[in-house]
Amino acid sequence: MNLADILQKYRDHIALKWAHRLHEEVSSGYARRPLEELLQTTSQASEANYAAMVRGDFSKVDAFIVKVCKLRLEGGFSLSEVQKAFEIYRTILIPILAKELTGDALLEALQSLNACLSRTIFAFSDYFLNMANAKLLEKQKKLDEDLQAAAGIQQCLLPQRQEKSRKDEDLEIEWKFTPSETIGGDIFNVIHLDEDHLGFYMIDVSGHGVPPALVTFSLSQTLQPHMGCTIRKKPGCTPDYEIVSPGEVLTALDLEYPWERFEKFLTVIYLIVDIHHGHLVYSNAAHPPPILLHADGTFELLEKGGTIIGLGGVLPFEEEDKAFSAGDKIIIYTDGVFEFTNDKGELFGEERFHALVKSLHGLDIGAMLDEIVRAIEGFAQGEKLRDDVSILGLEFKKRIPAA
Template sequence: MTGPIDFDEMLAKVAPDNPNRSFLLKSLIEIRAGQDDQALMTRLMTGLVMKYAESERQLNRLNAELREKQEHLDADLKAAAVIQTALLPKPLPAASNVRAAWKFVPCQSIGGDVFLLTPLGKRYLMVAVVDISGHGVPSAMVTVSVCQFLQPQAGTVFQPGAGPDGAVVPPGQVLASLDREFPYFRFKKTFSIFYGVLDRVTGRFTFANGGHPQPFLQTPDGALTTLEEHGPIIGMGLGSTFPEGSLTLSPGSRLTFYSDGLTECRNPSGELFGDDRVRDLLAAHHALPLPDLAAAIHAGASRFVAGAGFPDDFTLVHLEFAGPPASPA
């Protein structure tokens, strides 16, 4: 049998009173059902193959779009990394009576850390350590804006024409201005900042802290204290005024600044590195030159995380006051 069975034709050949008619009818129904099932299965299989082919075409199209978007995202992240690195300070002059060293390791997803060591005129040196919330291009763009705000030529931190050495805007006032200029509702970001100004002639260091980890002061004999004064984080409108602190550095005194990328890194057990371990490393290595000190602290933190890396930007900055210059700056 090469063609489909004509069930009606076969049934018509059997007389209505034939005792075998009911058996034949049942058999024909079963045969027809089998053929219908095969046809149905064929239609279903054909439909499934067509749907699979269409889904595969859509999946390939979506994968191509995702690859294109990922390429654009990677390009944006590379650009943000270049911007972040370009904002890092240049080394201080070798003849300066202030020495500096730092260790900065950006995280893979591009964080919002940045730090500035910027001369304000000839007499003063500004130090700022900033940590923008979040990661990626949006955080990097806010970082750029904050750095622009803190440039001497912007007039927000220094007034060069006021007196022979210019006039430094008080650190507490600088932070209050930042809090007004960078509200959360506009940028959807907050940030912490430690901001200070060193008088290179007298060694007087004046500072304000907006929600940032508290720096360490280390005297030449290795004794450690923290700079306690601090105010709220920037961007939430919580501080119309920010308390200021000040101290006079003796020759050989050091200041250590860092972001929470150091203190909040974790070991495989989930334990935080914490401020106490920073203190212990500073105490153990206080006799080292600044570059070696920065390397020792980074190595200690790297051992702690056991090769897992740092999920946030690692920022560590050291300053050392060598004493008043031989002649007024």
């Protein structure tokens, strides 16, 4: 009896035993497949192996590899599972060959078996990995597209660079935003409260990527005037609205975004600026204190407030009033502007940041923010920033009366 005769004689026995062992021994993935499906697969594999081992024709093996790769990859099987499945064929066939053949005939049959399985397993492994990588690349491409779309949405939540209306002529607003990932956990914006008042907020949600970005989106919607958090309706009164104080706004956020809900730390600074009368009021929920930079280069830190958002009102959110004059500026920022190191492990730090801002007091607000970003990039020396960098700058100007 030769190898061809043996494979023909034991064809059905090998296919059935192979299917049963796949179902019972390899993995839960194979155990979940119907036995009839596995038997059909092992029968096709046995025929392909016959053509390869007896006639040296690997075309059926190659066709089988393409089919089973797609089947198992889509079924969530790992490469090691399928490699183990192929090896079972060897353990079934060797005892049969040892029983039916001896001497050189047995040696030649074993060599044919090993050549067939080596070619099959290597070819399958390459094909499987190529298909898996292609699938991963496709998923990554889709993920990147989704992240880019999300980043576009996040950009829409930032102040828009549009021509300022006449009520903003006393104030110049500039900003810089560089997320450490495609999308970040920082958000800031300007709220038009009425003809005299603008609201400014900056929020830093712990973490990076999609989860904190979703929280920032929710927060930005909550702070929209029509949501009732920053402006309270008063029907029948004149005016028919009331601007909600910064302390009350932070208290509302503290109740709406408890730690247990998102498991994210939230720091917030919220200011209300009377742009025509040189006055502001603010409250700070553990956010890095904004800098009120006076025209002469002296500055104050806006630190009054309370704890991080989400602790359930353990401390009240205090407020503070400040007056400002023409030439004064306010720099609002997140800790990403100073909590980073260069390639030597040196920390940029708050002290360096404050000194930098003070040294730039003579520039207009746009040029000042450009220089701050340039200094940050120069200090980092190409190192990737580990946190989002957000800076919002306000410069108070005198109104020029119309001729």
